[in-house]
Amino acid sequence: MADSSRVRICVVTAAYPSPEEPTRARFLENYLLALREQGFDLAVVTPRVHAGDPLEELRRGIEVARFRYPTSGRRLKELDRPSTVALGLYVASGVSRALATIVHQESDLVYAHWVLPAGVIGTVAAAVAGLSLIHI
Numbered sequence: 001m002a003d004s005s006r007v008r009i010c011v012v013t014a015a016y017p018s019p020e021e022p023t024r025a026r027f028l029e030n031y032l033l034a035l036r037e038q039g040f041d042l043a044v045v046t047p048r049v050h051a052g053d054p055l056e057e058l059r060r061g062i063e064v065a066r067f068r069y070p071t072s073g074r075r076l077k078e079l080d081r082p083s084t085v086a087l088g089l090y091v092a093s094g095v096s097r098a099l100a101t102i103v104h105q106e107s108d109l110v111y112a113h114w115v116l117p118a119g120v121i122g123t124v125a126a127a128v129a130g131l132s133l134i135h136i
Helices: 026-037 084-105 115-129
Strands: 008-013 041-047 056-059 062-067 109-113 132-135
Touching: 008 026, 008 084, 008 115, 026 041, 026 062, 041 084, 062 084, 084 115, 109 115, 115 132
Parallel strands: 008 041, 008 109, 041 062, 109 132
Antiparallel strands: 056 062
């Protein structure tokens, strides 16, 4: 059960460190670690790029939930003209994972890091959950 005195934030991002890429978006992890030290509870929702990365992990004290999408081991931005179906699956999978995280964490708000593509996922998830949204 979450500590009700702390603000619980569901962070949606297109990139976050993982076992396969531990330095990917390290700046964001450091930023979130600083927020945690200020008293915020955080859970990250991010795509699972590499098959070797876990769908769920506790990384440096922050819950990370990764969602599947058809990648062939590449980031969305590395796909050469992704199809509408691939983009739709990316967003749908991300929204589903974000909503599950929001319920599990009992989130107070959604923070979407990067407007595209995380902002789309964060906007939909926040609207469905009835939560405020912060875009950066």
